[in-house]
Amino acid sequence: DVKVTQSSRYLVKRTGEKVFLECVQDMDHENMFWYRQDPGLGLRLIYFSYDVKMKEKGDIPEGYSVSREKKERFSLILESASTNQTSMYLCASRATNTGELFFGEGSRLTVL
Amino acid sequence: EDQVTQSPEALRLQEGESSSLNCSYTVSGLRGLFWYRQDPGKGPEFLFTLYSAGEEKEKERLKATLTKKESFLHITAPKPEDSATYLCAVASMDSSYKLIFGSGTRLLVRP
Numbered sequence: 560d561v562k563v564t565q566s567s568r569y570l571v572k573r574t575g576e577k578v579f580l581e582c583v584q585d586m587d588h589e590n591m592f593w594y595r596q597d598p599g600l601g602l603r604l605i606y607f608s609y610d611v612k613m614k615e616k617g618d619i620p621e622g623y624s625v626s627r628e629k630k631e632r633f634s635l636i637l638e639s640a641s642t643n644q645t646s647m648y649l650c651a652s653r654a655t656n657t658g659e660l661f662f663g664e665g666s667r668l669t670v671l
Numbered sequence: 672e673d674q675v676t677q678s679p680e681a682l683r684l685q686e687g688e689s690s691s692l693n694c695s696y697t698v699s700g701l702r703g704l705f706w707y708r709q710d711p712g713k714g715p716e717f718l719f720t721l722y723s724a725g726e727e728k729e730k731e732r733l734k735a736t737l738t739k740k741e742s743f744l745h746i747t748a749p750k751p752e753d754s755a756t757y758l759c760a761v762a763s764m765d766s767s768y769k770l771i772f773g774s775g776t777r778l779l780v781r782p
Contacts, residue, residue, distance in 0.1 A: 563714075590768060602715075602758070602772040609768060617769070649714050658703045658762050660770060662714035 562586075565650050565663035572670050578637040580666050582650030590653035591633035592660065593617075593625065595646040602649070608633055640670045673698045673763050677773035684749055684780050692744040692757055692776045700764030704742050706735050707758040709775070715758055718744075749780045 566581035584591065592607040594617075604617030608627040622644060626634040633652075637644055647667050651660040674697045684690055696704065703722050707715035719728040721737040728735045732753065734745040744757055756777045760770040 599774075601774045604769060607768055615768075647712075651714075653768070657720055659705060659717050659720055660715075660760075661717060662707075665712070665714045667712070 563650055563652055563661050563663040565648075565666050567666050568664060570666060570668045572640050572668065574641060574670060576640050576670075578640050578668065578670075580635040580637075580648055580650075580668070582633045582635075582663055583631050584633075584652035584661070585631065586652060586654070586661070587630065588652035588661075589630070589655060591627065592651040592653065593623075593633065593635045594649045594651065595619070596649055596665075597646050605635065605648075640668075642670050644668065645670045673761070673765075673771050675759055675761055675771050675773040677757075677759050677776050679776060680774070681777040682779070684746075684778070686750055686780055686782050687748045689745070689747045689749070691746070692778070694742040694744070694759030694773055695740060696742070696759075696761045696771075697740075698761050698763040698771070702762040702764050704737055705760045705762070705770065706742070706744055707760065709756045709758055711756075718757075746778070749778075751780045751782050754778055754780045 563584045593605045594602045596602050606625040608614045624636045649665050650663045676695045678693045706718040709715040719735040724739045732747050736743050756775040758775045759773040
């Protein structure tokens with residue numbers, strides 16, 4: 560079974576703090592994604608990476624950056640957290656042949 | 672513009688009462704349609720992929736079907752443990768990396 564592991568399930572940070580969310584997948588997938596999920600807005604794509612050191616902006620990249628130094632690991636970075644970044648963050652990796660996304664358990668971030 | 676619409680937003684069923692969830696889509700060439708189940712506070716769990724009109728997939732009490740404009744997730748004799756939000760997503764030929772998600776249907780099955 561595909562396993563996507565997110566480093567933190569719950570985080571509480573203060574406005575202006577730098578936040579790292581890490582994600583690791585164990586299936587050698589090339590493509591990895593970061594989404595945020597908010598009530599009434601559904602899943603929105605922040606960034607994705609189609610290979611090591613490659614990244615592309617999704618629909619809502621403002622205020623975020625990403626890092627993909629190794630194939631199995633994809634990190635989301637909030638350089639200076641703001642209250643409107645309070646959300647559930649979901650990492651996913653994509654099966655190359657079938658296109659299915661496999662999600663992690665999610666990281667619920669609260670910015671005070 | 673590629674779009675996915677799910678209905679109803681919420682559905683309450685009695686245990687054993689079969690029903691269907693709808694996912695209507697507009698894409699410039701369908702690469703694949705995906706169904707996910709999401710429990711509160713957790714990430715979406717993959718259920719099915721459908722690639723072409725007429726295709727059907729089944730898993731326990733769930734059956735997914737696909738036409739050229741919509742997909743249905745049929746739930747037969749549901750149980751309380753089937754309560755969850757069900758998400759539909761499509762991948763278009765134009766953008767194979769990106770999935771477009773619907774807003775989901777919240778299903779509650781009462782004993």
